[in-house]
Amino acid sequence: MRIAMLCFPTPGGSGVVAVELAQELAKRGHEIHLVSHAMPFRLEKGGGVFYHEVPLREFPLFPYPLFTMEVVAKLVAVLQECSPQLIHVHYALPYSIAALLARSISGRDQIKLLTTIHGTDISTWGRDKLMQPMIRHSLENSDVITAVSYNLRREAAILLNMAEEQISVIYNFIDMDRYQRNPEAGLRRELAPQGERIILHISNFRPVKRVPDLIQSFALLVKEKRDYVLVLVGEGMEKQLAQKMVQEMNLSSRVKFLGTQVDPVPLLGVADLVALPSEKESFGLVALEAMACSLPVVATNTGGLPEVVSDGETGLLVPVHDYIALASAIRQLLDDHELYSRFSAAARRRAEQFATPLIIPQYEELYRKLIE
Ligand code: GMT
Numbered sequence: 001m002r003i004a005m006l007c008f009p010t011p012g013g014s015g016v017v018a019v020e021l022a023q024e025l026a027k028r029g030h031e032i033h034l035v036s037h038a039m040p041f042r043l044e045k046g047g048g049v050f051y052h053e054v055p056l057r058e059f060p061l062f063p064y065p066l067f068t069m070e071v072v073a074k075l076v077a078v079l080q081e082c083s084p085q086l087i088h089v090h091y092a093l094p095y096s097i098a099a100l101l102a103r104s105i106s107g108r109d110q111i112k113l114l115t116t117i118h119g120t121d122i123s124t125w126g127r128d129k130l131m132q133p134m135i136r137h138s139l140e141n142s143d144v145i146t147a148v149s150y151n152l153r154r155e156a157a158i159l160l161n162m163a164e165e166q167i168s169v170i171y172n173f174i175d176m177d178r179y180q181r182n183p184e185a186g187l188r189r190e191l192a193p194q195g196e197r198i199i200l201h202i203s204n205f206r207p208v209k210r211v212p213d214l215i216q217s218f219a220l221l222v223k224e225k226r227d228y229v230l231v232l233v234g235e236g237m238e239k240q241l242a243q244k245m246v247q248e249m250n251l252s253s254r255v256k257f258l259g260t261q262v263d264p265v266p267l268l269g270v271a272d273l274v275a276l277p278s279e280k281e282s283f284g285l286v287a288l289e290a291m292a293c294s295l296p297v298v299a300t301n302t303g304g305l306p307e308v309v310s311d312g313e314t315g316l317l318v319p320v321h322d323y324i325a326l327a328s329a330i331r332q333l334l335d336d337h338e339l340y341s342r343f344s345a346a347a348r349r350r351a352e353q354f355a356t357p358l359i360i361p362q363y364e365e366l367y368r369k370l371i372e
Pocket of ligand 1: 118119120208282285
């Protein structure tokens with residue numbers, strides 16, 4: 001099949017899922033044209049995916065580049081030059097509406113549109129009174145809508161006054177061969193020179209990720225003289241705040257900020273636990289990546305996280321904003337070796353249920369049905 005895909009290039013769940021899906025589909029012989037405004041994070045050169053860059057041009061009259069229009073214009077060119085059979089957009093805003101426009105401008109009304117909703121496109125923007133009509137319009141005019149969890153589907157249906165049946169759920173997926181525990185002693189020594197246990201957090205440091213809650217939990221654990229270090233991976237809005245907190249709480253020797261890492265596997269290979277204190281998470285791709293690497297997850301009981309992390313089996317779920325409960329769950333798992341090993345083995349087994357060969361065919365089947 002020939003598919004045009006639209007996604008954000010920046011580190012973040014929707015872009016990662018789009019790129020990995022594009023690469024998997026290319027491996028299976030499909031022709032994938034990925035459209036984005038910069039080389040997407042994790043897009044491998046030579047992976048068989050055709051990349052089309054949206055130029056973001058400046059013009060004295062415009063205070064900002066005309067982002068959505070540039071996307072539309074580039075997509076029109078891709079539709080005309082590459083003749084895809086369908087367009088698959090990741091994140092409703094602005095890609096779904098952009099795709100509708102591009103389809104109409106190109107005069108290729110037969111091209112089908114699949115919109116995958118990922119999270120804040122619904123949970124944040126779907127609540128916005130100004131944006132809501134546009135999001136609803138673009139979803140209702142998509143030929144198929146998919147959501148990455150049942151929770152997100154429910155939320156979209158409620159917020160946008162749609163029937164849940166209008167939205168199919170396809171979970172995010174994981175490459176179980178690539179994501180597995182393969183500890184690198186040197187890296188482990190570098191991060192935890194005294195043999196401390198490593199708590200890992202990976203995110204884009206947006207307020208929704210609640211990194212400050214994790215720092216507060218960690219401060220409690222350090223106060224109790226626990227031999228832990230905290231490794232924080234990523235960049236974003238609240239990184240400075242996090243750094244300030246770490247400094248003010250005298251935690252600098254125990255907390256490492258590693259910035260964005262393209263490949264999380266080496267870090268997941270040496271960490272002991274992943275913490276995800278998000279206020280909202282429609283799926284929590286990092287939790288799945290952690291579980292595939294046999295890491296128990298301590299996360300908040302919110303959004304689609306309970307569909308990914310089995311509470312009391314592959315991780316512990318705690319209430320949002322409750323940094324004391326978060327600390328206590330971390331302590332419980334890291335201090336009880338028997339419990340830890342049980343959770344670690346169960347985590348890998350649970351991740352198998354999201355393995356690439358189980359999920360990709362679900363997209364292929366949808367594509368096939370659409371094209372036929
Ligand atoms: O960061 C992004 O690219 C999008 C982001 C969002 O804000 O919607 O991530 C969402 O999509 C991921 C991939 O499907 C999910 O794993 C994340 O849970 C979800 N984020 C939120 O719901 C906050």
